[in-house]
Amino acid sequence: MKLVRTLRGFGFRRKLLISICLLFLVTIAIIELIVIFGFKPLNFKGILKESEIRTSWQLQSLADLNKDRLESFIDDHKEHLLFFANSPYITGDIKKAFLSGIDPAEAKAAKKRLEDSINARTKLMHLHGVVIADSLDEKIKISTDPKLEGKSVKDTGFFTKTRYYNSMYISDESFDGNDTCLYFNMPILLDAETNRQAVVSFYFEIADIGKIFGRAETVLGKTGEIILVNKKVQLLDKLQSPLTNLTLSTGDQISGQPAILAASGMDGMVESIDYKNEKVLAAFRYIRLSPDNGWGLVIKQNHSEIFDTVKAQIITFIFIGLAAITILSLLTLAATTYILSPINQIVGAARKITEGDMNTKFPINPDSELGILSKVFNDMLKKFRDWHKELEKEVSKRTSELEASKKELTEAKNSAENASKTKTEFLATMSHEIRTPLNGILGFSEILEHDLNSCEMKNKEPMKFSLNTIKHCGEILLSLLDDILELSRIESGKFQKAEEAFHPEKLINEVSESFLFRAKEKNVALITEFIHLPKLVIADKKRITQILFNLIGNAMKFTSIGSVKISAWMEKETLCIAINDTGVGIPSDKLNEIFTPFYQVDQTSTRKYGGAGLGLSIVKRLTEMLEGSVSVESQVGKGSTFTLKVPVKGLEKDKLIEPAQKVQDNSQPLKGIKILIVEDDPINGLYLSTALKSCGADTITAANYTMMTELCENKTFDIALLDIALPGQNGYECLKWLRAKDSVMKIFAQTANVFEEDRKKYKEAGFDGFIGKPFRKAEILNELQRVLRQEHSL
Numbered sequence: 001m002k003l004v005r006t007l008r009g010f011g012f013r014r015k016l017l018i019s020i021c022l023l024f025l026v027t028i029a030i031i032e033l034i035v036i037f038g039f040k041p042l043n044f045k046g047i048l049k050e051s052e053i054r055t056s057w058q059l060q061s062l063a064d065l066n067k068d069r070l071e072s073f074i075d076d077h078k079e080h081l082l083f084f085a086n087s088p089y090i091t092g093d094i095k096k097a098f099l100s101g102i103d104p105a106e107a108k109a110a111k112k113r114l115e116d117s118i119n120a121r122t123k124l125m126h127l128h129g130v131v132i133a134d135s136l137d138e139k140i141k142i143s144t145d146p147k148l149e150g151k152s153v154k155d156t157g158f159f160t161k162t163r164y165y166n167s168m169y170i171s172d173e174s175f176d177g178n179d180t181c182l183y184f185n186m187p188i189l190l191d192a193e194t195n196r197q198a199v200v201s202f203y204f205e206i207a208d209i210g211k212i213f214g215r216a217e218t219v220l221g222k223t224g225e226i227i228l229v230n231k232k233v234q235l236l237d238k239l240q241s242p243l244t245n246l247t248l249s250t251g252d253q254i255s256g257q258p259a260i261l262a263a264s265g266m267d268g269m270v271e272s273i274d275y276k277n278e279k280v281l282a283a284f285r286y287i288r289l290s291p292d293n294g295w296g297l298v299i300k301q302n303h304s305e306i307f308d309t310v311k312a313q314i315i316t317f318i319f320i321g322l323a324a325i326t327i328l329s330l331l332t333l334a335a336t337t338y339i340l341s342p343i344n345q346i347v348g349a350a351r352k353i354t355e356g357d358m359n360t361k362f363p364i365n366p367d368s369e370l371g372i373l374s375k376v377f378n379d380m381l382k383k384f385r386d387w388h389k390e391l392e393k394e395v396s397k398r399t400s401e402l403e404a405s406k407k408e409l410t411e412a413k414n415s416a417e418n419a420s421k422t423k424t425e426f427l428a429t430m431s432h433e434i435r436t437p438l439n440g441i442l443g444f445s446e447i448l449e450h451d452l453n454s455c456e457m458k459n460k461e462p463m464k465f466s467l468n469t470i471k472h473c474g475e476i477l478l479s480l481l482d483d484i485l486e487l488s489r490i491e492s493g494k495f496q497k498a499e500e501a502f503h504p505e506k507l508i509n510e511v512s513e514s515f516l517f518r519a520k521e522k523n524v525a526l527i528t529e530f531i532h533l534p535k536l537v538i539a540d541k542k543r544i545t546q547i548l549f550n551l552i553g554n555a556m557k558f559t560s561i562g563s564v565k566i567s568a569w570m571e572k573e574t575l576c577i578a579i580n581d582t583g584v585g586i587p588s589d590k591l592n593e594i595f596t597p598f599y600q601v602d603q604t605s606t607r608k609y610g611g612a613g614l615g616l617s618i619v620k621r622l623t624e625m626l627e628g629s630v631s632v633e634s635q636v637g638k639g640s641t642f643t644l645k646v647p648v649k650g651l652e653k654d655k656l657i658e659p660a661q662k663v664q665d666n667s668q669p670l671k672g673i674k675i676l677i678v679e680d681d682p683i684n685g686l687y688l689s690t691a692l693k694s695c696g697a698d699t700i701t702a703a704n705y706t707m708m709t710e711l712c713e714n715k716t717f718d719i720a721l722l723d724i725a726l727p728g729q730n731g732y733e734c735l736k737w738l739r740a741k742d743s744v745m746k747i748f749a750q751t752a753n754v755f756e757e758d759r760k761k762y763k764e765a766g767f768d769g770f771i772g773k774p775f776r777k778a779e780i781l782n783e784l785q786r787v788l789r790q791e792h793s794l
Contacts, residue, residue, distance in 0.1 A: 026331055055301065056281060060269055063283035063299045066226070070287055070297070077184050078168060080125055081202050085186040090117065094198050095190055098134055098141060114142050128181060128204035133159055135197040158183035161290070162199050170289035172206060172230055180206050180236060180250065206236050223302035228295055229254050233263045236295065258282035262296025271303065279303040497626065498756070502541040504575055505533050508568055511548045515556050524556065525563035533568055537575060538649040543622050550619050551579045551642050559583035562639070575648045580641040586634040594632070595620040669785060671696030676717040678702045678734055679750070680726055688721060691777045705729035709737060717745060719784065721771065724751040732765055739766060746787050
């Protein structure tokens with residue numbers, strides 16, 4: 001009792017030190033007991049089973065990994081062969097080299113090109129060789145190994161099976177008596193009448209497959225093996241881990257159950273007796289090569305080795321550990337109870353305070369550190385009571401102020417949201433309402449221009465001038481509308497980058513060519529200069545085109561004498577384009593303001609040159625969203641230079657798919673095609689009917705859903721053009737009705753809503769194509785023929 005009273009008088013620090021020393025001494029004592037007395041090992045079945053499951057999972061994971069590598073290896077070579085066999089240049093040279101009636105010199109040149117091509121392919125793909133055999137005499141005509149040329153392939157599987165299946169066929173066999181090879185074979189039709197074929201075969205030694213397998217010593221151990229067998233369960237290659245010693249040779253028959261199951265086309269895990277008459281745990285997988293051929297992959301390990309790492313002392317140490325944990329837990333519980341008793345008293349007092357009892361006091365024991373802490377807490381609690389009263393008063397005051405501010409903010413938020421919604425709806429409505437009459441102005445101007453060029457009359461120039469003036473004014477109005485909508489889309493955060501591959505020099509030429517007529521009218525030279533541009537880059541082609549249209553159009557607008565020069569070059573991974581003009585120039589104090597929406601240098605320029613001051617603002621916004629920059633240098637009376645810099649990505653392949661060739665206005669590409677036009681606006685309907693009839697089409701116009709259904713009950717059509725904004729039942733409901741009646745008809749949406757998200761919405765609804773307002777005859781024909789070409793190519 002005297003000792004307990006003495007310990008109670010100790011401070012917190014001394015109590016904690018004594019407890020830690022006691023726990024340390026007990027731990028040392030337990031370890032000494034283990035060393036002195038020791039324990040004999042015991043068998044623990046659960047741990048062994050867990051080890052077996054873990055090894056099984058590792059073997060299956062390794063089998064899946066190597067199967068994926070092998071199948072990926074095979075798929076890559078399939079793609080290379082398909083590309084080779086489907087190349088029109090390759091098939092053309094094979095026909096010239098194989099078929100009779102070809103000029104000898106041309107046939108010889110074709111064979112030389114084929115030999116160069118297959119030699120290059122062999123080096124690129126690390127192949128053992130390439131052969132091309134002829135079905136006429138069943139002999140090899142061309143080979144990377146000259147010794148094989150002229151050799152018969154009549155009885156070889158890679159030749160006969162490929163011709164039998166008339167498609168790609170993969171076989172494993174020994175063709176020339178040497179090592180077994182894997183053949184990727186593809187037939188090429190030389191003469192349809194005689195069914196004469198050439199068989200192209202890429203082959204390599206199966207022994208090289210082992211290079212694609214990773215090291216697996218940690219899984220396979222000392223007795224593990226990886227073997228690959230063919231359909232006949234014969235060993236194809238020694239694919240074992242470097243730590244194993246495989247006693248079989250290539251071609252030996254494998255009698256183990258895992259190999260038999262894998263060769264028969266099965267995947268799984270099995271515990272069985274292998275060809276060494278040893279109990280093994282094996283994962284097996286089937287790799288399909290061709291419809292009637294495949295390989296079996298087996299990864300196995302001796303059952304006895306799986307448990308070598310499991311030690312018999314597990315149970316002994318578990319008991320020792322449990323005893324030690326029990327003793328240490330009891331001692332820790334006693335020590336913590338003793339040490340934390342005064343702390344718990346402080347915690348209890350703090351809990352009462354948190355529950356709202358501000359009159360609670362902390363227990364004070366002046367003989368310890370915790371007693372001093374309790375005294376400090378009591379002093380703090382007294383000050384806290386005083387602060388709490390003042391805080392309640394302040395909170396009450398601020399709460400009233402916040403409630404008033406919250407109400408004002410809610411009203412302001414609702415007002416802003418309503419204004420934004422009203423603005424969006426207004427712009428969408430105005431876009432539709434303005435594009436509809438523009439459709440008549442621009443569309444019929446195009447028809448009048450065509451008719452005027454076709455008719456015979458004297459002194460057409462005044463009429464042409466008036467007609468061009470109408471078209472030009474319409475184009476200006478359409479451009480202004482597009483600029484306003486584009487600026488609105490950017491400010492609303494609806495901008496999305498759409499990257500694609502394009503030829504930068506070709507893009508700049510296409511944009512500049514659209515200004516050639518205006519340059520000729522103004523007698524201004526339009527010059528392009530390109531400095532080491534790459535053939536292909538990846539970037540947002542549409543936005544870069546839009547930026548160039550604005551910058552070049554701006555330069556052309558403000559230049560009356562001299563030239564507009566477009567220069568392009570690369571700086572690392574940045575495409576740089578400079579537009580230099582000899583126009584009126586910009587005052588230096590106005591350079592920082594020209595990118596502001598609706599800004600003009602002065603009102604005189606607005607009246608003289610036109611425009612709403614949106615072009616450069618859109619350029620600035622789009623450039624920043626493309627993570628690029630645009631800068632300007634200018635001198636009044638000497639001209640301006642705008643420099644655009646946009647980051648781009650490079651391409652490894654120098655191949656760009658060319659767009660479809662545009663249709664000429666004077667052709668008859670739609671001759672005999674029946675087209676249904678569903679359009680409530682008579683002007684739009686008349687223009688569409690007139691434009692399409694001039695291309696040879698038979699057209700009928702319906703003003704609404706009811707007229708459309710009545711026409712379709714008695715007639716069939718090849719194409720339907722549906723106005724989305726029909727009164728009553730709209731274009732979507734027309735689409736549903738037509739699809740239910742005729743699934744073959746090609747149906748196009750025609751609307752003034754022309755943004756990318758609108759096009760995506762129409763495609764998801766089931767429309768085959770899209771025609772935007774205002775209409776352009778060439779654009780309509782290109783879109784119709786694009787869809788018709790897709791149908792014929794299927």
